[in-house]
Amino acid sequence: MTTKLFTGAEMVVKALSAMKVKYIFGYPGGSVLDLYDAIFQQDEIEHILVRHEQAATHMADGYTRATGEVGVVLATSGPGATNCVTGIATAYMDSIPMVVLAGQVPTTLIGNDAFQETDIVGCTRPIIKHSFNCRDLAEIPNIIAKAFYIASTGRPGPVVVELPKDLLIPQNKAPFSIETNVKIRSYNPNIKGHPKQIRKAAKTINEAKKLVIYSGGGIVLADASELLTKLVETLKAPITNTLMGLGGISGVHKNFVGMLGMHGSLEANKTMANADVILALGVRFDDRVTNNVEKFCPNATIIHVDIDPTSISKTINAHIPVVGLVDVVMQQLLDELSTINYSPNKEALKEWWQQIHLWRDMRSVSYKQVEGEKIKPQRVVEAMYRITKGEAYVASDVGQHQMFAAQYYPFAKPRQWINSGGAGTMGFGLPAAMGTKLAFPDKHVICITGDGSIQMNIQELSTCKQYNLSVVIITLNNRSLGMVRQWQDMVYDGRHSSSYMESLPNFTKLAEAYGHIGIKIDTLDELDSKLEQAFNIKNKLVFVDVLVDEKEHVYPMHIRQGGIDDMWIAKGVKA
Amino acid sequence: MRHILAILLENEPGALSRIVGLFSQRAFNIESLTVAPTDDGSLSRITIATIGDDKVLEQIVKQVNKLVDVIKISELTDRKHVERELLLVKVAAMNDKSRTEVKRISDIFRGSIVDIGKQIYTIELTGSSDKLNAFIETLSNETEIIESARSGCVGIARGEKALRV
Numbered sequence: 001m002t003t004k005l006f007t008g009a010e011m012v013v014k015a016l017s018a019m020k021v022k023y024i025f026g027y028p029g030g031s032v033l034d035l036y037d038a039i040f041q042q043d044e045i046e047h048i049l050v051r052h053e054q055a056a057t058h059m060a061d062g063y064t065r066a067t068g069e070v071g072v073v074l075a076t077s078g079p080g081a082t083n084c085v086t087g088i089a090t091a092y093m094d095s096i097p098m099v100v101l102a103g104q105v106p107t108t109l110i111g112n113d114a115f116q117e118t119d120i121v122g123c124t125r126p127i128i129k130h131s132f133n134c135r136d137l138a139e140i141p142n143i144i145a146k147a148f149y150i151a152s153t154g155r156p157g158p159v160v161v162e163l164p165k166d167l168l169i170p171q172n173k174a175p176f177s178i179e180t181n182v183k184i185r186s187y188n189p190n191i192k193g194h195p196k197q198i199r200k201a202a203k204t205i206n207e208a209k210k211l212v213i214y215s216g217g218g219i220v221l222a223d224a225s226e227l228l229t230k231l232v233e234t235l236k237a238p239i240t241n242t243l244m245g246l247g248g249i250s251g252v253h254k255n256f257v258g259m260l261g262m263h264g265s266l267e268a269n270k271t272m273a274n275a276d277v278i279l280a281l282g283v284r285f286d287d288r289v290t291n292n293v294e295k296f297c298p299n300a301t302i303i304h305v306d307i308d309p310t311s312i313s314k315t316i317n318a319h320i321p322v323v324g325l326v327d328v329v330m331q332q333l334l335d336e337l338s339t340i341n342y343s344p345n346k347e348a349l350k351e352w353w354q355q356i357h358l359w360r361d362m363r364s365v366s367y368k369q370v371e372g373e374k375i376k377p378q379r380v381v382e383a384m385y386r387i388t389k390g391e392a393y394v395a396s397d398v399g400q401h402q403m404f405a406a407q408y409y410p411f412a413k414p415r416q417w418i419n420s421g422g423a424g425t426m427g428f429g430l431p432a433a434m435g436t437k438l439a440f441p442d443k444h445v446i447c448i449t450g451d452g453s454i455q456m457n458i459q460e461l462s463t464c465k466q467y468n469l470s471v472v473i474i475t476l477n478n479r480s481l482g483m484v485r486q487w488q489d490m491v492y493d494g495r496h497s498s499s500y501m502e503s504l505p506n507f508t509k510l511a512e513a514y515g516h517i518g519i520k521i522d523t524l525d526e527l528d529s530k531l532e533q534a535f536n537i538k539n540k541l542v543f544v545d546v547l548v549d550e551k552e553h554v555y556p557m558h559i560r561q562g563g564i565d566d567m568w569i570a571k572g573v574k575a
Numbered sequence: 576m577r578h579i580l581a582i583l584l585e586n587e588p589g590a591l592s593r594i595v596g597l598f599s600q601r602a603f604n605i606e607s608l609t610v611a612p613t614d615d616g617s618l619s620r621i622t623i624a625t626i627g628d629d630k631v632l633e634q635i636v637k638q639v640n641k642l643v644d645v646i647k648i649s650e651l652t653d654r655k656h657v658e659r660e661l662l663l664v665k666v667a668a669m670n671d672k673s674r675t676e677v678k679r680i681s682d683i684f685r686g687s688i689v690d691i692g693k694q695i696y697t698i699e700l701t702g703s704s705d706k707l708n709a710f711i712e713t714l715s716n717e718t719e720i721i722e723s724a725r726s727g728c729v730g731i732a733r734g735e736k737a738l739r740v
């Protein structure tokens with residue numbers, strides 16, 4: 001009996017099927033034509049044709065953030081692959097699992113400056129978790145299995161697989177074999193927290209008088225939201241989320257004090273600054289959280305739980321580091337707390353909450369909308385929340401609208417909030433919303449964006465038409481780059497250098513030109529009715545262009561170089 | 576503070592570039608770096624001499640360990656260890672006096688002359704980086720140094736403990 005032989009292209013598709021891949025987001029080109037031919041001849045995996053490779057990476061990324069499944073991107077060599085760089089960096093910064101298959105010129109031409117040749121493995125080295133150069137077609141299936149394993153385990157991240165054309169062509173064949181139970185001797189991520197550290201952490205928590213839980217994207221990635229809620233309710237402590245961690249606990253939970261950091265709530269930042277014990281779960285003490293590290297929470301004992309040892313004591317020294325999967329460690333902590341008969345100081349807890357309520361009463365996250373005046377962007381997000389009953393998936397671009405969405409749309413569940421937190425990639429929102437809509441066609445999926453960000457991937461309106469992705473795009477149109485303008489107002493004496501958009505397109509007509517529906521809102525009295533109308537349209541993409549007050553700033557805001565709770569709470573007003 | 580790190584990693588294409596890239600990406604310092612396959616051909620061993628305070632060193636060790644290709648990393652300078660570096664140096668030896676003097680200095684440092692030309696001597700010397708520095712300084716007081724090549728240091732811990740898979 002002869003062994004069946006496969007081309008490299010067929011192997012790629014078979015291996016992706018073995019990884020249970022449903023969608024590939026990509027764009028064809030010379031070096032991957034054989035792979036596209038193999039995709040054409042099967043129907044297990046659907047290929048989604050984008051209009052720019054950057055959008056393919058963000059779409060895969062959005063799909064992953066919404067579902068937890070590894071996103072797959074396919075691009076040709078040279079410019080196809082380099083167009084993926086921003087999307088790979090975006091996924092890397094937020095620890096999103098992704099496998100990027102990049103075409104390459106034939107092995108015989110590598111290094112010759114051949115047509116559409118770039119060293120994509122070299123280009124992406126600082127922004128990937130790992131990468132593979134395939135040089136033997138028989139290795140392809142196992143390399144793909146390893147890529148998925150590495151991307152999705154430990155601290156997740158993007159993996160690039162470079163596929164030279166001569167490994168994919170019909171003339172070269174080999175038998176197919178794949179080891180799906182991957183073992184890599186040099187790669188063994190930690191799972192459980194060290195028992196000694198767990199005991200120390202539990203003891204410290206038990207003795208705390210002003211405990212705060214600070215949780216982040218790690219909770220969302222680990223699908224550990226239920227366990228977190230249980231921990232919060234056991235400890236009866238206040239909890240704050242990072243921008244990446246929103247939805248990790250319900251945004252309307254009574255213990256939730258809001259997002260912390262640069263544009264977090266005053267109560268969240270005050271709670272952090274005054275805590276005696278900080279239980280940090282799946283966070284990395286990002287500079288947008290800490291403000292000046294020298295002044296960061298000087299009186300707190302910090303327990304830092306993270307899967308990645310490099311995140312621990314990188315910026316802020318952790319007194320009790322715990323390396324492990326955040327869900328596993330939280331369960332260990334709960335068990336240990338019950339072993340030691342956890343009994344918080346009731347008097348201290350009561351006083352702590354009284355103090356927090358005083359901060360809450362300052363209502364730091366608020367704005368003033370005057371009837372008859374321009375629409376405040378915050379008002380749009382609130383209307384959006386009300387109409388979708390807080391149940392929509394919200395994919396955001398980057399800028400003021402992103403912060404308003406984070407502040408005014410309390411997310412009930414993890415994976416509802418999809419944004420580029422670490423990299424801050426403008427142009428992320430629309431393709432990320434498309435990936436989410438693909439995964440959940442029956443849910444409301446919003447792309448909240450601005451007139452700057454939306455134009456960074458607006459060509460994807462065409463992809464939306466092709467695949468009938470009925471995203472609701474809500475553009476908070478302030479005719480300027482709002483966040484840039486805000487900084488120029490605050491730091492550069494109002495010199496608006498290149499923050500204007502003086503030649504904006506007519507967005508509603510543009511949407512119509514792509515075959516969608518455009519709705520323009522420019523007065524407050526039509527805001528609610530027109531937004532409702534937008535959300536009532538089924539199976540059509542609706543582009544809502546809302547003209548908002550361009551002078552509005554995002555508050556609260558960290559005072560630069562101050563402590564975590566040194567904040568502006570309104571123009572010229574310090575907390 | 577100077578630290579010597581020994582890294583055991585997969586002998587794969589691109590593995591070295593990941594290490595070097597990491598150091599430049601995160602603004603870590605490399606004083607010297609050597610690499611070669613080990614007795615087990617599937618593994619390479621890199622020795623890096625670096626400079627940084629304890630916080631930087633902690634990040635270097637953690638970040639290197641995080642690379643998928645890396646199996647183990649060990650800091651040699653915080654334990655008893657042996658370190659060696661190889662120097663090849665070509666010096667001017669124009670007349671009897673300078674030839675005698677170069678030979679004498681080389682003997683004192685236990686170097687050996689490995690090549691002789693009409694007007695040059697080439698000397699080989701192994702030792703700690705400090706010793707090599709001292710040798711070069713002494714030589715340069717006596718004659719002209721024409722060319723020198725140093726290997727960067729390699730090291731190994733004393734005692735039973737071994738860096739192996």
